[in-house]
Amino acid sequence: MSRRRFALRTFGCQMNVHDSEKVASLLLHDGWVAGDPETAELLVINTCSIREKAEHKLYSDLGLLRSWKQERPGRLVGVGGCVAQQEGDALLARFPQLDFVFGTHNLRLVPALVASAEAGLRRAETAERRELDRFDLPLRHPSLSTETPGRAFVTVMEGCDMFCSFCIVPHTRGREISRPALAIVQEVESLTADGVVEVTLLGQTVNAYGRQELRRGRAEAAGTLPFAALLRRLDAIPGLRRLRYTSPHPIFFDDDLMAAHAELRTLCPHVHLPVQSGSDAVLGRMRRRYTADDVRRLAERLRTARPDLVLTTDLIVGFPGETEREFAETLALVEDVGFVDSYSFKYSARPGTTAAEFVEAVSEAEAQSRLEALQALQRRLTLAYHRRRVGHHTEVLLEGPSRKGGQLQGRDPQHRIVHIDPDACPGAAPGRFVRVEIAEATPHSLLATPAVGGIPLRLPASRSGVAPSSR
Numbered sequence: 001m002s003r004r005r006f007a008l009r010t011f012g013c014q015m016n017v018h019d020s021e022k023v024a025s026l027l028l029h030d031g032w033v034a035g036d037p038e039t040a041e042l043l044v045i046n047t048c049s050i051r052e053k054a055e056h057k058l059y060s061d062l063g064l065l066r067s068w069k070q071e072r073p074g075r076l077v078g079v080g081g082c083v084a085q086q087e088g089d090a091l092l093a094r095f096p097q098l099d100f101v102f103g104t105h106n107l108r109l110v111p112a113l114v115a116s117a118e119a120g121l122r123r124a125e126t127a128e129r130r131e132l133d134r135f136d137l138p139l140r141h142p143s144l145s146t147e148t149p150g151r152a153f154v155t156v157m158e159g160c161d162m163f164c165s166f167c168i169v170p171h172t173r174g175r176e177i178s179r180p181a182l183a184i185v186q187e188v189e190s191l192t193a194d195g196v197v198e199v200t201l202l203g204q205t206v207n208a209y210g211r212q213e214l215r216r217g218r219a220e221a222a223g224t225l226p227f228a229a230l231l232r233r234l235d236a237i238p239g240l241r242r243l244r245y246t247s248p249h250p251i252f253f254d255d256d257l258m259a260a261h262a263e264l265r266t267l268c269p270h271v272h273l274p275v276q277s278g279s280d281a282v283l284g285r286m287r288r289r290y291t292a293d294d295v296r297r298l299a300e301r302l303r304t305a306r307p308d309l310v311l312t313t314d315l316i317v318g319f320p321g322e323t324e325r326e327f328a329e330t331l332a333l334v335e336d337v338g339f340v341d342s343y344s345f346k347y348s349a350r351p352g353t354t355a356a357e358f359v360e361a362v363s364e365a366e367a368q369s370r371l372e373a374l375q376a377l378q379r380r381l382t383l384a385y386h387r388r389r390v391g392h393h394t395e396v397l398l399e400g401p402s403r404k405g406g407q408l409q410g411r412d413p414q415h416r417i418v419h420i421d422p423d424a425c426p427g428a429a430p431g432r433f434v435r436v437e438i439a440e441a442t443p444h445s446l447l448a449t450p451a452v453g454g455i456p457l458r459l460p461a462s463r464s465g466v467a468p469s470s471r
């Protein structure tokens with residue numbers, strides 16, 4: 001009998017990408033195999049509600065899925081993620097073609113929800129779970145295919161207690177909860193034993209890891225450490241070559257974290273630091289709890305600790321009441337800090353957030369023109385940074401063929417995309433490191449040639465970084 005196939009469709013942030021990996025692992029452990037939507041019997045959609053556009057995508061998808069289901073009897077559709085968390089049962093009521101719904105705290109229940117759906121029972125599970133067992137998922141399944149061999153995400157904390165006025169996340173992901181350090185260390189050890197060389201620690205406010213436990217005097221009972229101490233502990237794992245974290249909040253950088261950036265062997269010289277705006281008045285209305293000068297000082301401290309460190313950011317334009325002058329302050333901050341890249345968004349009102357009640361909307365046309373001005377500035381800064389890199393040597397972790405084809409693509413420690421001519425690099429494979437010299441700068445990436453010798457650095461077989469071997 002052929003095995004049952006599932007397909008996953010993921011929207012949104014890296015947290016969602018990683019949640020989808022967890023759901024895939026659970027299904028693989030349950031006897032399913034991965035397929036594409038054309039052949040699958042089960043489709044799981046992991047949704048995002050950070051902006052209105054992302055949420056609407058789900059509704060148009062669900063419309064299309066009616067015919068997908070009718071093509072083959074017995075097909076099942078499940079919806080998870082932030083929209084599922086918010087809407088719960090209402091989704092089942094509104095979309096008869098939907099078989100189950102799971103919230104952001106209930107990934108573990110997916111196999112059970114599938115089993116119920118197969119028995120004809122439609123269920124939604126969206127209760128918030130404070131118990132630490134919400135982190136206890138089976139190890140990554142050996143046949144889980146990740147986009148990037150050699151790299152893995154590891155969750156360290158979930159939820160957010162910051163309640164920025166524009167943001168839906170505290171409503172969809174619940175309160176902050178940190179995972180015991182020992183479980184994190186064990187997961188990283190197990191990943192490195194399977195060939196992973198680069199780990200990205202994930203959390204909504206990742207550098208707030210452990211702070212609520214510490215504040216409540218529960219750090220020992222909860223098994224958490226201060227964030228920088230966790231980084232130090234992970235840095236000592238021999239197979240690990242690169243450690244990253246995303247996304248930090250600007251107010252949770254302490255001296256120890258600066259010291260970690262100066263000292264740790266594996267900690268990469270890149271911090272994605274969402275700042276949202278460069279205007280103190282807007283930052284106040286956003287409830288971000290820092291000023292533009294705090295960001296300037298923070299950038300300075302990070303670069304003092306690690307001079308080759310690159311900062312990237314997230315920015316929102318057209319926040320309610322944002323004046324021309326306030327927007328100009330954002331441009332000034334981006335220029336002063338010299339962000340090497342940024343994701344910029346037009347503000348999108350999210351029902352249930354404080355800012356959704358703010359009435360002084362910026363017009364769509366004005367928001368669009370600010371977005372374009374910001375992106376033009378960013379292109380200039382990105383290219384200037386790329387040009388400064390020409391002639392320098394770096395180490396690239398290879399990912400695979402480039403999107404446009406013909407080239408190998410990888411990332412340097414600063415997380416910049418680097419393209420290499422495969423003919424110049426025989427033996428190069430995804431998950432391997434190669435030392436290169438940057439030869440050319442483009443607006444989106446760096447072009448490189450293998451550095452002297454041109455031989456890809458070979459890792460011992462146990463950490464070759466190709467797809468995980470069987471356990």
Ligand code: 5AD
Nearest residue numbers: 166167274314315316345346347348
């Ligand atoms: N409108 C526009 N952008 C938003 N973001 C979060 N909420 C909103 C919103 N309501 C952006 C922020 C955040 C990124 C993940 O999405 O910049 O850092």
Ligand code: SF4
Nearest residue numbers: 160162163164167169
């Ligand atoms: Fe949203 Fe602010 Fe929390 Fe980030 S820190 S997830 S922007 S509420």
